[in-house]
Amino acid sequence: MSGEARFLAVDLGAESGRVFLGRFDGGRVSLEELHRFPNVPVRVADGLHWDVLRLFGETERGLGRAAGRGVRSVGVDAWGVDFALLDREGALVSNPYHYRDARTAGMMEEAGRRVPREEIYRITGIQFIPLNTLYQLLAMEGSPLLEASDRLLMIPDLFAYWLCGERLCEHTAATTTQLYAAGGGWARALIRRMGLPERLFGEVVRPGTRLGGLLPGVREDTGLGEAEVVAVATHDTASAVAAVPARGRDFAYISSGTWSLVGVETERPVISEEGLRYNFTNEGGFGGTNRLLKNVMGLWLLQECRRVWAREGREYGYGELARLAAEAPPFGPLVDPDWEGFLPPGDMPGRIRRFCERTGQRPPESVGEVVRCIFESLALKYRWVIERAERVSGVRAGVVHVVGGGARNGLLCRLTAEAARRPVLAGPDEATVLGNVLVQAHAAGMLGGLGEIREVVRASVPAEVYEPEEADEGWEEAYGRLCGLVGLPSGELAEGGLV
Structure with a gap:
């Protein structure tokens, strides 16, 4: 060049x-x-x-x-x-x-x-x-x-x-x-x-x-x-959202990594009783924008499982784990990824099993079933957050942009499209770095506002599109189960030493 x-x-x-x-x-x-x-x-x-x-x-x-x-x-x-x-x-x-x-x-x-x-x-x-x-x-x-x-x-x-x-x-x-x-x-x-x-x-x-x-x-x-x-x-999430290759404001984003930051973009903070009830956060964005979002525990659950399995002598690459999850039966046990017992480091596979036992579900047994449980739980929690973000903000999210390392996880992106019943556009996977670089280009006088930054991202990195297939009653049943798990008090689960 x-x-x-x-x-x-x-x-x-x-x-x-x-x-x-x-x-x-x-x-x-x-x-x-x-x-x-x-x-x-x-x-x-x-x-x-x-x-x-x-x-x-x-x-x-x-x-x-x-x-x-x-x-x-x-x-x-x-x-x-x-x-x-x-x-x-x-x-x-x-x-x-x-x-x-x-x-x-x-x-x-x-x-x-x-x-x-x-x-x-x-x-x-x-x-x-x-x-x-x-x-x-x-x-x-x-x-x-x-x-x-x-x-x-x-x-x-x-x-x-x-x-x-x-x-x-x-x-x-x-x-x-x-x-x-x-x-x-x-x-x-x-x-x-x-x-x-x-x-x-x-x-x-x-x-x-x-x-x-x-x-x-x-x-x-x-x-x-x-x-x-x-x-x-x-x-880092502000840089990643700056590099979301969106047109207009009618979108939701998932900045997917150790944490999943799920939300919508607004012109100003949205502070209301409903926002407090759902525990939404308002964080600053580039160009005077506001990021209305929730922190979802994200791939931390998988990272900790992988660490525990490696300590036990079972080394799995992320690609192999996705393959095992794809082969596992769908619509199995679910967890609320944001249950506070999952926050500290520790025996994550054991915590997932005990969460399922305490909520009357058959615990996942194989590695593939554990990973499938994590992915389906995340996809359904993303839907839960997006629907409530729409309700709190008035934004209608016609598409979901997944950026960050999770954009490379084709199975999770596909499950998210199915669970959320809307298209998922995956990429760029290095959105945070792109946002970082392009804000520097803005500071150098080479780019104007946020719209120009996103135009450059669209020209530089093609997004992969995941369209939801025909409605599956299994997703609606699973979503109902996930909604029943969200926000369960820790006291209802901690008996018997869950943590």
């Missing part, structure tokens, strides 16, 4: 981190993976942590592989809710905690005692889930670590700071904290009422903001020279 612009995208996920080189010629974009590295949490005496120093070292190694290739800028995206604390000198106070750490147990209830649940939702529009930043900070109340801290940065903001020296928070990541006002800006009155230090919450910038050049040490380590850092849509 002549006259192409080159951008580096750092994408940090719950399982791995990647560095990509994106080439943009004004009409199409192509991606080249330069480096991939595992992201493995570390459990020590005080809890479960992210090893961010190693992750940053791997990030620099990946950036260095683009030295001498005329890179204009670098953007970092990562998962939401988790954060780093810095002291007044800008030093890291401690390794950030992992959102699956158990210290947040009981913190949602504690927050509700300080500020009523309805008021928290009215202010922030964010769903109630134990891993939110709010509850992680409440769990640190009285900690010397919190007392020594001067600034909170979300994980992608921390990496941007280490790259260019700017201690700023980006809007889309900040909205995941449940401490950010739905109308914009930190919810400072809520922060005070929660008893949290206001000093932690600094300046917030919008996606597409140019932050400045690389620090001298980073330039030396990577050889990138004059490249600058751009605050992209740093929450």
Whole structure:
């Protein structure tokens, strides 16, 4: 390509981190993976942590592989809710905690005692889930670590700071904290009422903001020279949704990976009693959009099953697991993927079996039956979320766009089309990286708004279409069973040691 612009995208996920080189010629974009590295949490005496120093070292190694290739800028995206604390000198106070750490147990209830649940939702529009930043900070109340801290940065903001020296928070990541006002800006009155230090919450910038050049040490380590850092849509789901190849707004999206983020796009936050009842969240998107969605546990269930089977000496690739699931009988036992007992790491196959036993279902026995149970449960839960998102928002989702790694799972996409009774358009599988790169192109003045970004995605990556076949009564019966399982209180299932 002549006259192409080159951008580096750092994408940090719950399982791995990647560095990509994106080439943009004004009409199409192509991606080249330069480096991939595992992201493995570390459990020590005080809890479960992210090893961010190693992750940053791997990030620099990946950036260095683009030295001498005329890179204009670098953007970092990562998962939401988790954060780093810095002291007044800008030093890291401690390794950030992992959102699956158990210290947040009981913190949602504690927050509700300080500020009523309805008021928290009215202010922030964010769903109630134990891993939110709010509850992680409440769990640190009285900690010397919190007392020594001067600034909170979300994980992608921390990496941007280490790259260019700017201690700023980006809007889309900040909205995941449940401490950010739905109308914009930190919810400072809520922060005070929660008893949290206001000093932690600094300046917030919008996606597409140019932050400045690389620090001298980073330039030396990577050889990138004059490249600058751009605050992209740093929450990875915000980048992924920016790269949904949709036309108009009449669509639902599923950003499918460890988590499945399922929802619709709106012009502004949608905060209502119905939204609170269904526990929908409102998170910031690129171009001033709002992402009305729910977090569904996603392929985490399969990842944990695979890890347990590997520990038992049974190694399965994802392709083989999909084949075994396709061969298993349809419409078997179901689980609610969002049951809180599935959140921590552990014996996921055993938890699934016990969930089924406690709800009067025959447990899945073979590996294929377990995977089929996960896939059908996810497909039906996606339908449950999409229908309620339509009801809450008024958006009619004529199609479902599946992006992210789950777009490569043909069986899950087909089951989703059948369960949801609407077409599924799968791809791009690297939507987060595409969104990251194209927001950098926007910051460079090469693209206008969201519509132009999505036009480039459509021109660059064809989507695979899964049309629902003729209505099958089996799906309706299964959907009725899934609806009966959604939201079962943990007390009804925990007897006998389910967790």
